[in-house]
Amino acid sequence: MFAESAYLDTYDENKILYRKVINGAVENFEYSDDENEELYFVTFTNVGANNGDYAIESTTANGTIYNYVGVNQGDFAPITRLIPPTKSQIFVLKSDYDSTNKTKITSEIAVSNNDANLFSNLDNDENTGLAAKIGWEQILIDRDWQLTSKFNHEYAHQNFKTLQRWESIEFNRDWNLLTNNATKNYFQSEINLQNKNKDYVLYSFKNLNYLNTYNGNKHLLASKIKLKKTSFFVNASLLNNTSTLENNTFLRAKATIEHSFKKSWLGAFTNIETNNRKLTETNTYANTSHRFKEFETYFGLGDTTKVFAKFGFNYRNNDSIKSNAFSEINNRKSFYINSKLIKNESTNLAIYANYRLTNNAFTNDEKSLNSRVLFNQKLFKNFVNLSTLYETFSVILQGKNTFILRQSLVLVFILGSITTMMVCKILTNLKLPNLKIKQII
Numbered sequence: 001m002f003a004e005s006a007y008l009d010t011y012d013e014n015k016i017l018y019r020k021v022i023n024g025a026v027e028n029f030e031y032s033d034d035e036n037e038e039l040y041f042v043t044f045t046n047v048g049a050n051n052g053d054y055a056i057e058s059t060t061a062n063g064t065i066y067n068y069v070g071v072n073q074g075d076f077a078p079i080t081r082l083i084p085p086t087k088s089q090i091f092v093l094k095s096d097y098d099s100t101n102k103t104k105i106t107s108e109i110a111v112s113n114n115d116a117n118l119f120s121n122l123d124n125d126e127n128t129g130l131a132a133k134i135g136w137e138q139i140l141i142d143r144d145w146q147l148t149s150k151f152n153h154e155y156a157h158q159n160f161k162t163l164q165r166w167e168s169i170e171f172n173r174d175w176n177l178l179t180n181n182a183t184k185n186y187f188q189s190e191i192n193l194q195n196k197n198k199d200y201v202l203y204s205f206k207n208l209n210y211l212n213t214y215n216g217n218k219h220l221l222a223s224k225i226k227l228k229k230t231s232f233f234v235n236a237s238l239l240n241n242t243s244t245l246e247n248n249t250f251l252r253a254k255a256t257i258e259h260s261f262k263k264s265w266l267g268a269f270t271n272i273e274t275n276n277r278k279l280t281e282t283n284t285y286a287n288t289s290h291r292f293k294e295f296e297t298y299f300g301l302g303d304t305t306k307v308f309a310k311f312g313f314n315y316r317n318n319d320s321i322k323s324n325a326f327s328e329i330n331n332r333k334s335f336y337i338n339s340k341l342i343k344n345e346s347t348n349l350a351i352y353a354n355y356r357l358t359n360n361a362f363t364n365d366e367k368s369l370n371s372r373v374l375f376n377q378k379l380f381k382n383f384v385n386l387s388t389l390y391e392t393f394s395v396i397l398q399g400k401n402t403f404i405l406r407q408s409l410v411l412v413f414i415l416g417s418i419t420t421m422m423v424c425k426i427l428t429n430l431k432l433p434n435l436k437i438k439q440i441i
Contacts, residue, residue: 001084001120002045002082003079003080005044005045005078006029007040008040009040011035014062016062016063016065017032017033017039017041018039018040019032019037019039019040028068029042029066029068031067042066042078043078044064044066044078045079047075047076048075049075050075051072051075051077052075053071053072053074054067054075054076054077054078055067084119084120085117085119086117087113087118088113088115089112090112090162091110091112092108092109093110094107095107095108101139102138102142103137104136106133106134106135106136106137107134109130109131109132109133110132111129112129112159112160114129114159126159128159129157130160131157132154132155133154134152135152135153136152138150144195145194145195146193146194147191147192147193148194149191150189150192152189153186153187154185154187154188155183155184156186158181158184175208175218175239176246176250176277178243179213180214182210182211182212183210184208185207186206187206187207188206189206190203190205191203191204198224199224199225200222201222202221202222202223204218204219205217206218212244213243213244214243215241216239216242217240218240219237219238220237221237222235222236229259229260229261230258230259231256231257231259233254233255234253234254234256235255236251236254236255237250237253243280245280246277246278246280249275250274250276251275253270253271254271263301263302266299267298268296268298269295270293270294270295271292275290276289277289285321285325286321287321289326290320291319291326293317294314294315294316294317295315295316296312296314297313299312306343307342308340309338309339310337312336312338313333313334313335314334314336315332316331328361329360329362330360330361331359333357334355334357335354335355337352337353339352345378346377346378346379347378349374349375350375351371351372351374352370353370353372355367356369366396368393369392370391371392372389372390372391373389373391374387374389390408392408
């Protein structure tokens, strides 16, 4: 909804003003700085190529000057957009029924009423939308191990709109959704076997459907088991989906194993993700397809809640689409140490360092070193608090013989609670043409 933007105004040398000019039956505005003329203040709006009568003539310190170029020969018009009043309402009815200690039924019905323009009756039949959700939970076995099952179904009409987000932030990515502007049916089922120590094995099947545009099936397996001093964790999912634009397969898998000794621990984990996205029309890979594999092993000493040191090695491989096939983009090897050497009521000292080797298939290889030292000291019964943070980041770009060094030192002194605070930060960011440099701070 638009309205004419021109209105009479008084002359001001700091304003861009226009006079009204009539050429035959055509009325238009022309820039003027003559204080004796009848002047208008005009706001111009971009209405698209060849939809307007004006174009930009020049830009000054006071703003932009527009000139008349002919009917439908420009991109701008002397109009302004009017923001109409809107209305958003939602009505919710929710009920829970717990017939026994082993059975629970939940239901929820919602109706939304969203009017984007109270001044217009256009498309008013699309203002209201209905959504409903029903769930059923049953305890099948209740002994040392408890077996439970859950079923949920969600329905949301295309016109249903909520005041706040009701789906997770990653919902579209998790389901490879390109658009969700259609009536939704979302079925979820789950069976879970769990003991009193919170060890569990869970399987879930989910189906997501958007009418005539998308259908996806997801299988999920998750488990956490601890046997004496050894713990296992698995979380994996497989999605197969079809849509009007793409046919996809999305695999994600994470697994961790860790064994605790008397004063140390040893562990390893893997993280794999493969997202095959093929365009429906051409059956070729979409550029958003990706794949990576990550493996890590680590060894720790001490108590992670007190004083400890953890040493680890991480390897990751990243693949992307090149010439309609997966190709390795880079792989990296990382060696790290994470430690807390001092921890008591008055003193804390933590040190972290990471050395990474990156082999790039299409750019220069890299070597990088990151480190961080954090020291906290409380003096005079916490009257004086001293915090020191020292960080370094350095990269060697092989082939270019270039060394980049970045260092940061932050000192914070606090007297009393909030009496005085002084912050000192020293930062260097250097990019030098050779490797023979001196440390600067």
